[in-house]
Amino acid sequence: MATPVQHDPAVATPPAAYEPVVEEQTGRSKRPFILIILALALLVGGYFGWQRYQFGQAHEETDDAQVEGDVYPILPRVTGAVLEVKVEDNQRVKKGDVLVTVDPADYQQRVNAAEAALAAAQANVVAARAGVGTAQANVGAARSAIGVSDANRARLQKDLKRSEFLRKEDIIPQSEYDAVQANLKSTSAQRATAQQQVSVAQQQVAAAQQQIAVAEAVVKQRQADLDNAKLQLSYTTITAPGNGIVSKKNVQPGQNISPNQQLMGLVASGNTWIIANFKETQLENMREGQPVSVEVDAYPNQEFEGKIESLSAATGARFALLPPDNASGNFVKVVQRVPVKISLTKTDPDHPLRAGMSVRAIVKVK
Known part of the structure; x- marks a missing residue:
């Protein structure tokens, strides 16, 4: 007579058979949250994408722009020995101030x-x-x-x-x-x-x-x-042609100078503007007087306001030393850029603009 087999509860396996059911229920419970997050992400992305699209339709922008200003070259008109240089680099001067004196004998x-x-x-x-x-x-x-x-x-x-x-x-x-x-x-x-x-x-x-x-x-x-x-x-007394800041001084007492030799530069401090080089494909709706937002790399948290003052009558390439000649037979179409002059209507004395600074110009065309 066969003896019945008794199972030890310690080694019983039935509970292990129910573990996959528990994991499946947990995974199902997480899926709605993931879907909700994805849906929200898509909605937010779509919203910002739409906003960006609308912004792009009404604005034209370029980072090929920089601050420009009047830079006066200080050139002598006579030949002679320099007696005295009365200014230093980065010194602020006023119109009529003596910069250099030449031996007048x-x-x-x-x-x-x-x-x-x-x-x-x-x-x-x-x-x-x-x-x-x-x-x-x-x-x-x-x-x-x-x-x-x-x-x-x-x-x-x-x-x-x-x-x-x-x-x-x-x-x-x-x-x-x-x-x-x-x-x-x-x-x-x-x-x-x-x-x-x-x-x-x-x-x-x-x-x-x-x-x-x-x-x-x-x-x-x-x-x-x-x-x-x-x-x-x-002419032996060289004076400042306007108010500004002395830059790139390269003259010393005792030096012999000749006419049209650049002694220094004078950067006018009272007048700056922006030259932005927009692609020719961006000019369709661009007009004089349109408002411009200017972002300067040197002041990332400061925004300047301006307006379009004028558009150049020719592309920048036409003023190059060797302008492109499309009749040479090796024609490759390249999108040209047109300089646009932007005058500033709102500036901040605590954030002065210096000639040559890189900027980003955003024009509201609609």
Whole structure:
């Protein structure tokens, strides 16, 4: 008779058969939460995507932009040795402040020589005017001689008539009659000579007047030389053309400089703007006066406001040293960029903009 087998409760396996059921129930309970999270993520992503799409439809932006400003090159106009440099790098200066002085000795000597030449030319004018007075006096003397000759001629003509009557009556000898005739002829000759002297004196007056004109022209030339010498002397003092900050100074006392040699740069501190290079495909709805938001890399938490002031009439590539030539046969279409000038309408004195800073420009086109 078979003995019945008894099972030990410690080694019984029925509970293990129910474990998969418990895990399946746990997994099913987590699935709704995961689906809800995914749905929320999709909704949030879709919302922000839609917002970004709407923003992109109404705005055009580029990070190919930078701050621009007036930078004055400080260039000498004369040659010479530098006596003194009165500024340092990054020093703020005002319009008219002295930046550099050049040795003025040579230019002062030129001024002195020009002044002496001008004085000599003015003296020649005075002499020429005196010559005119002398010539006019000679004209007056010659005319007086003509008057005297006419008076003597009238008297001798009367004497000749009387002498003719007396000679017919044989009252006076022939010799006296001949003497009266000779005196009359001599007086007529003297008058002709005086008339020629008047013509000569009048020519002398005209020549003297021409000398005055020549002398006055020389005075103007000498005055121009003096003004030019003084102008060159003034160039030995180099001043600031406007308010700004000194940058890139490369001149020292004792250095010999020449015209058009850049000594330093002066960055104007009162006027800055933005040049943003937008793609040509972004310009369809872009117009002057549209508002612009400007984000500066140097101030990530600060936003500047501006507006479009103007759009360039040509792409930036047209101003390159070697502009592209699409007729060469090796044409590759490249989207061009057009510079757009943006003026700032709202700035922050605590966050100054410096020329060359990188910015991001966002234009509201709709």
